[in-house]
Amino acid sequence: MTEKTFGPFELQKAYSTEPVPDDFVLRRRISTAMRTLSERVIRAEVDQATLQHWAEQLEAVVATVGEPERRDSKQANRKLFTGAATIEDLYHMMDFDPVSGGANPIAPQVTWVQEGQEGVEGTLRLGQQYQGPPGRVHGGVIAWILDAVLSRALHAAFRLGVTGTLNIRYLAGTPIEDTITCRARITGQEGRKIFIEGSIWHGDQQTVHAEGVWLTPKSLG
Numbered sequence: 001m002t003e004k005t006f007g008p009f010e011l012q013k014a015y016s017t018e019p020v021p022d023d024f025v026l027r028r029r030i031s032t033a034m035r036t037l038s039e040r041v042i043r044a045e046v047d048q049a050t051l052q053h054w055a056e057q058l059e060a061v062v063a064t065v066g067e068p069e070r071r072d073s074k075q076a077n078r079k080l081f082t083g084a085a086t087i088e089d090l091y092h093m094m095d096f097d098p099v100s101g102g103a104n105p106i107a108p109q110v111t112w113v114q115e116g117q118e119g120v121e122g123t124l125r126l127g128q129q130y131q132g133p134p135g136r137v138h139g140g141v142i143a144w145i146l147d148a149v150l151s152r153a154l155h156a157a158f159r160l161g162v163t164g165t166l167n168i169r170y171l172a173g174t175p176i177e178d179t180i181t182c183r184a185r186i187t188g189q190e191g192r193k194i195f196i197e198g199s200i201w202h203g204d205q206q207t208v209h210a211e212g213v214w215l216t217p218k219s220l221g
């Protein structure tokens, strides 16, 4: 049987509906364990002997992993644009995303509840490791997440571009350790410039407003 292949417009649908490849099931398990660990060790009140034990165990895992070769991610990208990407290629493109990729241990994991031409909405919960002021999310982390959320609105509308400018207005503190909602939508376009706005909400309270300009590459615009 020939393997199914995908082009750019099938990317997001296939990524959310096709079965997760076996190696990514394992990569996701590793990432989940690493994320859980980083949240649990932050400010853990334990004695010196316990810290010493954890340090040694973790250093042993790092030594076991060593420095493995990496797959070139440009290859999957090229295959996507010729309609020849396999589901494994799609996972290599999407699942290491630093904000919502299941196989990336630093990704806070946004759960997308809506993705379409009219905009995107996702929920997430940020732990102690993302704290800035006590009890609140670090402002740089907010910028990081919103860059990804506004980019997702671009991709959900089947457009491509890189962030040119991202302006953020912090309206109120965004709490850690509670569910927050992120939204974004395209508001306009002038030639290669695409205007996108986004927000973060805690319940009914908007805590952040963002707006930015994304630039479609000259080769595609």
Ligand SMILES: CCCCCCCCCCCCCCCC(=O)SCCNC(=O)CCNC(=O)[C@H](O)C(C)(C)COP(=O)(O)OP(=O)(O)OC[C@H]1O[C@@H](n2cnc3c(N)ncnc32)[C@H](O)[C@@H]1OP(=O)(O)O
Pocket: 008, 009, 011, 093, 094, 147, 148, 151, 155, 156, 158, 159, 160, 161, 162, 163, 164, 165, 191, 192, 193, 213, 215, 217, 218
């Ligand atoms: C189909 C679905 C597929 C999905 C597929 C998914 C794949 C999964 C990948 C996930 C990916 C995630 C991605 C996350 C989002 C990043 O993190 S992107 C990374 C961060 N951004 C960058 O690295 C961008 C770095 N900057 C650049 O490369 C270049 O400066 C730019 C932004 C491309 C602009 O360069 P340029 O195209 O040469 O621009 P230029 O011709 O000088 O100007 C064109 C116009 O844009 C304006 N402009 C230029 N620069 C800027 C700027 N920075 N700000 C505002 N306006 C600007 C100019 O004033 C000009 O305006 P007009 O005079 O026409 O009115």
